[in-house]
Amino acid sequence: MNDWSWIVPLxxxxxxxxxxxxxxxxRRPRLxxxxxxTALSLVLVASLALLVIVDDGPLVVDVGDxxxxxxxxxxxxxxxxxxxxxxxxxxxxxxxxxxxxxRDDEExxxxxxxxxPTFLVLTAGVCNAFLSGDxxxxxxxxxxxxxxxxxxxxxxxxGERIRAGSIYVVVALLSSVLFLVxxxxxxxxxxxxxxxxxxxxxxEIDPGVRLLLQVLLLLAFAIKAAIFPLSAWLPDSYxxxxxxxxxxxxxxxxxxxxxxxxxxxxxxxxxxxxxxILMWLALxxxxxxxxxxxxxxxxxxxxxxxxxxxxxxxxxxIALSTDAGWTAAIYYVAxxxxxxxxxxxxxxxxxxxxxSTSLTRLGGLARLAPVLAVLFFVAAMNLAxxxxxxxxxxxxxxxxxxxHEATPLSYTLVVGGVVTSLLxxxxxxxxxNKAFWQPPEAEPRSTHLPLGMVGPAAALVGVGLVLTFAGGxxxxxxxxxxxxxxxxxxxxDAVLPDGERGxxxxxxxxDRGNEVEIDLGGGHG
Amino acid sequence: MIDMxxxxxxxxxxxxxxxxxxxxxxxxxxxxxxIGIILLGNGANLxxxxxxxxxxxxxxxxxxxxxxxxxxxxxxxxxxxxxITLGMTAFLLAMAYRSWQLHRHDEVQDDVEDRRIARRAAxxxxxxxxxxxxxxxxxxxxxxxxxxxxxxxxxxxERGR
Numbered sequence: 001m002n003d004w005s006w007i008v009p010l011x012x013x014x015x016x017x018x019x020x021x022x023x024x025x026x027r028r029p030r031l032x033x034x035x036x037x038t039a040l041s042l043v044l045v046a047s048l049a050l051l052v053i054v055d056d057g058p059l060v061v062d063v064g065d066x067x068x069x070x071x072x073x074x075x076x077x078x079x080x081x082x083x084x085x086x087x088x089x090x091x092x093x094x095x096x097x098x099x100x101x102x103r104d105d106e107e108x109x110x111x112x113x114x115x116x117p118t119f120l121v122l123t124a125g126v127c128n129a130f131l132s133g134d135x136x137x138x139x140x141x142x143x144x145x146x147x148x149x150x151x152x153x154x155x156x157x158x159g160e161r162i163r164a165g166s167i168y169v170v171v172a173l174l175s176s177v178l179f180l181v182x183x184x185x186x187x188x189x190x191x192x193x194x195x196x197x198x199x200x201x202x203x204e205i206d207p208g209v210r211l212l213l214q215v216l217l218l219l220a221f222a223i224k225a226a227i228f229p230l231s232a233w234l235p236d237s238y239x240x241x242x243x244x245x246x247x248x249x250x251x252x253x254x255x256x257x258x259x260x261x262x263x264x265x266x267x268x269x270x271x272x273x274x275x276x277i278l279m280w281l282a283l284x285x286x287x288x289x290x291x292x293x294x295x296x297x298x299x300x301x302x303x304x305x306x307x308x309x310x311x312x313x314x315x316x317x318i319a320l321s322t323d324a325g326w327t328a329a330i331y332y333v334a335x336x337x338x339x340x341x342x343x344x345x346x347x348x349x350x351x352x353x354x355x356s357t358s359l360t361r362l363g364g365l366a367r368l369a370p371v372l373a374v375l376f377f378v379a380a381m382n383l384a385x386x387x388x389x390x391x392x393x394x395x396x397x398x399x400x401x402x403x404h405e406a407t408p409l410s411y412t413l414v415v416g417g418v419v420t421s422l423l424x425x426x427x428x429x430x431x432x433n434k435a436f437w438q439p440p441e442a443e444p445r446s447t448h449l450p451l452g453m454v455g456p457a458a459a460l461v462g463v464g465l466v467l468t469f470a471g472g473x474x475x476x477x478x479x480x481x482x483x484x485x486x487x488x489x490x491x492x493d494a495v496l497p498d499g500e501r502g503x504x505x506x507x508x509x510x511d512r513g514n515e516v517e518i519d520l521g522g523g524h525g
Numbered sequence: 526m527i528d529m530x531x532x533x534x535x536x537x538x539x540x541x542x543x544x545x546x547x548x549x550x551x552x553x554x555x556x557x558x559x560i561g562i563i564l565l566g567n568g569a570n571l572x573x574x575x576x577x578x579x580x581x582x583x584x585x586x587x588x589x590x591x592x593x594x595x596x597x598x599x600x601x602x603x604x605x606x607x608x609i610t611l612g613m614t615a616f617l618l619a620m621a622y623r624s625w626q627l628h629r630h631d632e633v634q635d636d637v638e639d640r641r642i643a644r645r646a647a648x649x650x651x652x653x654x655x656x657x658x659x660x661x662x663x664x665x666x667x668x669x670x671x672x673x674x675x676x677x678x679x680x681x682x683e684r685g686r
Contacts, residue, residue, distance in 0.1 A: 070598070136602050143609045150616050159627045166555055166620055166633050173562050173613055174550070180569040180606055187599055188529075188576035236636045295642060 004053050008061045008076045010046040011084055011127035014039050019120035026113040033099050036116045040092040040123065047084040054081045055480070058494040060133070060502065068133075068495050068502025069197045075133035077491055078481035079330060083130045083259055086334045089463060090251050090341050091123050093456040097345055098244035100452025115155065122148035122248070129256050133495055135183050135193040138260060142179065142224070146172050149253060152245045153237065160240050168237035175223035182216035189213065196495035199267050199488060214269045218261065218278075225257030227315055228285035231308045235292065238307075239300035239357075243348025246300065250307050251341030255333055258314050262329065265318055266485040278319035279409050286312030286420040293427045299347055299357045302431055306383065306424055307340055313398055313420075316413050320401050326482035328397030331475055335382075335390040335467055342379045342460035346372060349453060350435060359431055364440035371454060373436045375461050380428035382464050385421045390467035393475065395421055529578045535571060542568030555621040555631040562617065566610040573603045 018039030025031045053059065058077035062068055076084075098115070125145030132138045150172070154165040187193055189209050190201040202210055219230075226234040234254070238246050265272075289309025296302040314336070317329025347357065353369050354362040366373045378389075385391040395417060402414040467474060484490045495502055542564045549561030577599030584594040624631040 136605075140605065140609075143613075147609075147612060147616070150613075154620065154623075157623050162620060162624050162627060163634055166624065169613075169617060169620065170550070170555075170558055170562070170633065173617075174565075176609075176613075177562070177565045177569050180566075181572060183602075184569065184573035184576040184599075187573070187602075193598075193602070232636075236639070296638075298638065301638060 004049075005059045005061050007046050007049055007053070008059050008074050008131065009063070011043045011050075011088065012074070012124050012131060014042050014046070015120040015124035015127065019117040019124065022120060023117040026117075029113060032113065032116045036095060036120055037092075037099070039120060040088065040095055043123065043127070044085070044088040044092055047081065047088045050076050050081040051085045054078055055477070058484075058491055060494050062502045069192055069194045069500075071502070072137050073133040073194070073495055073502055074131045074137075075195075075491065075495060076131055077494075078477065078484060079259070079262065080130045082330065082334060082477065082481060083255070084127060086337050087126055087130070087252050087255075088123070090337055090460065091119075091126075091248060093460045093463075094244045094248045094251075094341065094345070095119060097247075097348075097453050097456040098242075100450045100456075101242075101244065101348075103452065104448075104450045114151065118148045118151045119248075121145075122152065126252050126256055130259060133195050135186060135195060135198065139176070139179055139183060142256070143176060145253065145256065146176065149249060153241045153249070155242060155245065164237040164240040167233055171223060171233040175220050178216065178223070179220035182213060182220055185216065186213050194495070195263070195267055196492045199492050200496075200499070202268055210269070211273060214264075214274060217264050217268075218274065221257045221260045221264070222281075223257075225254050225261060225311055225315075226285075226308050227281050227311060228288055228308075229281075231285065231289065231311075234308055235296075235301050235304035238304045239298065243344060243351065247341045247344035247348065250304070250344050251337045254307065254311055255337055258311065258318075258329075258333055261315075261318055262326065262485070265321070266326065267488060267491060270321075270486075270488065272319075272321035275319045275321050276409060278315055279413055282312045282315035282319055283413055283416045284312075285309065285315060286416050290420045290423040290427065294423060294430075296427075297359050299350065299359055299362070299431055299435065300344075302359075302427060303340070303343055303347060306427065309420055309424065310336055310340070310383070313395065313417060316417065317398050317401065320405055320410065322401060322405065323479070323482050323486050324397070324401035324404055326485055327475070327479045328394060328401050330478040330481055331390075331397060332394035334474070334478070335394045335464070338460055338463045338467065339379055339382045339391060342457060342464060343376070343383065345453075345457040345460060346376045346379060349449060349457060350376070352453075353449065354435065359434040362435040362440075363438040364436075366436035369449060371449070371458075373432075375454075375458055376436070377432060379461050379464065380432060381425075382461075382468075384425035384428055386425070388468060390464055390471060393468065393471045397475070531575050532579065535575050539568050539571050539575070542571065553632050555617070555624060555633055558633060559614065559617045559621060563610070563614055566606075566613075570603050570606050570610070573599050573606065 018035050022032050022035045025035065050059070054076050055078060058075055060068070060076075061074045063072045063074060066072070098119075102115075122145050125141050125143075125148060127141075128144060129138050129141030132141055150165070150169050153168055154161050183193060186198065189205050190198060192198060192201060202213075223230045223233075238249055241249065286309050289305050289307075289312060293302050293305035293309060296305060310332075314329050314332050317325045317332060319325070320329075349369075349372055350362065350365065351357050353372065354365055356362055382389040382391045385395040399414050399417055402410040402417070492499075546561045546563075546565035546568060549557050549564065552558055552561070577596045579595075581595035582589040582593045584597040621631040
């Protein structure tokens with residue numbers, strides 16, 4: 001389209017190359033951090049550039065110049081650029097935090113040499129899933145980030161991490177198999193896995209088959225995103241990992257599932273056949289999740305349950321299937337990535353100072369570490385949705401969209417959302433009171449707070465505040481993103497300018513490949 | 526034009542692979558779960574192959590008449606999926622072995638914290654008490670001590686200590 005499309009593959013390529021370099025430097029623990037920090041900073045810059053550029057229209061790269069329906073294409077539109085920017089900012093903060101933690105804990109320095117490459121591969125997988133314009137490439141992106149997350153969640157191989165990790169790994173692999181089955185059936189039904197071409201072909205196939213494909217894809221993504229009946233794995237596995245790992249998982253991995261849901265629901269299956277079911281699931285996710293959080297004593301598990309619960313808000317926005325609903329859902333994803341990650345980072349610091357994550361054991365931290373008290377308080381209020389913070393703006397947008405829909409079900413969801421918000425406030429206030437105000441049981445072991453860890457955590461809390469102050473422009477941006485999602489044509493036209501094939505140079509081969517493809521599709525269409 | 530009628534033998538094979546895979550996935554031991562995952566993965570790969578239509582001539586432009594070529598795209602994707610399955614299998618094997626190293630078994634355990642909360646609920650106590658009645662035992666210790674029921678017999682004898 002224009003000169004800028006060379007930026008599109010960078011968020012995938014830079015971390016992958018850097019991962020290789022970091023792995024090669026495994027004997028040089030001083031060089032590794034430089035490599036990974038440089039790589040993630042470059043990714044952040046590239047994502048910011050994309051965020052600005054794609055506001056004028058999606059950028060498409062046909063990888064290896066293979067024209068789109070046959071070759072793989074990477075597409076950056078407003079939704080993916082926004083997700084990329086938020087996620088690269090979050091990964092950079094988490095990396096800096098973990099560097100400071102590694103410097104401070106000499107005894108944990110052993111697995112650090114594998115930490116950097118894995119973390120970079122995780123970033124590459126997340127970026128690949130966000131940028132991919134091809135169903136199978138999304139699967140590959142998922143697998144890249146899953147493989148990296150397996151290594152990170154079992155880092156060090158202690159008994160507890162292996163125990164928690166085995167559940168995580170098995171559930172993740174099961175959802176991958178479901179996703180693969182869904183892709184196979186999509187290919188059998190339509191003869192393509194390219195998202196833009198699927199958007200053209202799916203309306204032509206049998207409605208029953210289409211519904212089956214939709215259910216299968218949603219099922220696979222719902223496991224990733226931890227939507228209620230499929231969420232039990234999350235609070236069990238996340239809390240045992242090291243604090244920065246939990247933080248980045250909580251921020252990003254479930255949101256990749258949510259992103260995939262938004263993409264498929266808007267582009268491939270418009271019309272909202274399953275919206276009522278999704279609404280009920282959203283309600284169940286919100287309420288069951290937050291009740292779990294209220295019952296928890298361990299603060300990491302408490303936060304994992306609020307994570308599950310707030311996924312319900314995003315599903316609510318998706319299920320509304322209106323411009324307003326998607327706008328609010330996208331804004332909420334951006335808000336939730338930053339605030340949930342920030343909370344987990346702060347809890348990592350609380351664990352360092354208080355020596356425990358159990359709320360019955362913690363106490364008196366307000367005097368020992370007033371900075372933490374402020375950071376946790378701001379992030380917690382943000383998550384609960386206290387005005388004027390960004391959580392309030394996101395929830396307000398969702399509730400408004402729900403009221404605008406004006407069906408009994410959407411009103412039920414609105415009430416459920418408010419109740420969940422109040423219960424979140426209750427759970428987090430209780431946690432704050434216990435950790436910071438109740439008299440301490442024993443003398444805390446360490447009051448040393450490394451600045452390198454507080455800094456990134458504070459930066460993320462700050463990003464949450466920026467989302468509040470930049471709420472107007474950001475909300476307008478997500479509104480434009482949602483509008484393009486509803487229209488669908490900008491995406492399809494960008495990938496397949498003439499409605500049949502992309503802009504790659506492989507004219508001869510692609511033409512022939514295309515004939516076979518069309519024959520295949522014609523047999524079913 | 527590729528013949529899209531699915532091959533019955535392959536379809537039955539896929540069904541058998543999925544059935545056995547799901548059964549094994551529900552087992553306690555991680556090694557059996559691993560075999561279940563492998564079977565499921567192979568079933569899915571085979572399904573993908575069937576989704577690409579019947580086998581045809583090699584898809585090389587210029588050597589073969591175009592109407593009789595096999596569709597190369599699903600084969601390329603299945604190849605990718607097979608490699609991914611291989612990597613994941615290796616990781617699961619390592620995890621099962623590590624679990625056996627640590628605990629002399631490779632059970633996938635129930636959630637220990639959930640069990641603790643359920644125990645308190647059964648006694649009709651508040652989940653969070655003011656005092657530390659149970660927190661003397663950390664989750665890790667509780668998990669190491671806990672054995673969920675396997676299909677038969679006593680737990681493996683302790684040895685090598």
